[in-house]
Amino acid sequence: MTQPALKALPVEETSLDPTDWEGFRRSARRALDRMIDDLAGVEDRPVWQPMPDDLRARFREDLPREGSDLDDLLEDVRADIAPYVTGNRHPLFMGWVHGAGTPVGMIAEMIAAGLNANCGGRDHVGIEVEKQVTRWAAELFDFPQTASGVFVTGTSMANFIGLLIARTQTLSTESRTMGQRDVRLTVYAAEGAHGCVAQALEMAGLGSDALRMIPTDETGGLIPDALDAAIMRDWDDGFRPMMIVGTAGSVNTGSIDPLNAVADIAQRHGLWYHIDGAFGALAALSPELKPMLAGIERADSIAFDFHKWAHVPYDAGFLLVKDAEAHRRSFSDANAYLQRAPRGIAAGEIWPCDLGPDLSRGSRAFKTWFAFRALGADRIGDSIARCCRVAAHLEGGLRANPLFEVVAPANLNIVCWRLAKGHDDALNAEIVMDLHESGLAVPSMTTIEGRPAIRAAIVNHRTTETHIDGFLVDMDRIAQERLASG
16 A cells, blocks of 8 residues: 655644744643642632533534644643543542542642653563552552562453463463363452452353352351352362452452451462452551451552542552562463564563553552652551541431431441431432532442442541541431422
């Protein structure tokens, strides 16, 4: 095919750099000042507010062929973007386990974008930063310093990668080319496990029917005897048990499986022991909470998010693997364009692209490294412990109000409740939507024992008991209004 003739243009018309660096500097400083003001005043605005229809219509406009003046564009961000974001920076955003971010994290994101390093491989400082964060994670969870780690988008992807490593370890590296053939692999997790575990099985081609959901006790933790019995049944029925997924902080109630007991079962049956610790694993940063995670150090792999309780800017998921060779063996490939050299920028024996599916990758490790260097692990751990104390305060306030009933133990930082018996269950969702649309607070809805419940996940380092006291007053008022009008 003949290449089209390309029009010759002067470099000033084809470079994407500003033509006026000083003008750009002034605009950039204004943008930074605005974002700092925005963060400093986050409590002065609604937690969330719906977008007007006319604004939504603007986001259906055609692809812009010409550029905009930077100051005009920044004004659009101020007016049309900033007021309508998720709201997870606000102290009363409690609906889902979202990190709240930090001002130093914003600076880290800016620097990372400016450096624009592709951290898939090669010999540069971004790779060394990722290796250092991996060693920090190994230290945190009492893994050997030889452990392997890789940054990904989030725990959903980390769980998927953990599953692929377990499959390779179970069936040997031939499974990468030959698949699982006639072997019927099975995976085990608690009934409250995150939906991404079943999705990982679907993406890996095992099918979600291969997932055995194990009953839980009154605390929400997996029942070890039921797990052991399920594995024995599968052995007897000709299946090949492969992996147990323990949960360190379930998405619904914050429950933690009995990690040591699960480790014993995994060891007895020779199964890969993976832990989904999306947010709960980082409770290990708090000396007072770490004992709740006893047994996590016995896992073969741990998936968690630095962008949740450590508040690194989205996204910064991570997978830590005890056996570095098992990790590398599951993903490394000898592609001609990724040849290693004894020196130069192509040096280095193991690159991050040998440890996961991503070749083009941003500098998630730098954002994490910067946050821990700026704030310190102890300060982050203290903020995590504070969230749990605030959740206990919320639970106490709910128990003191006869209008509501707490419907699950407040494990870690998650509280679940509903209107007390005798009231229409459908009103719980109405109360939550009223809170959202008023901009006062953002809890969410879940299901506990087959019935709807209101759920609050206290993740934000900005949330205090005073915020919770105000929330309890507002929710009681809205609930009373709903009941009076119903």
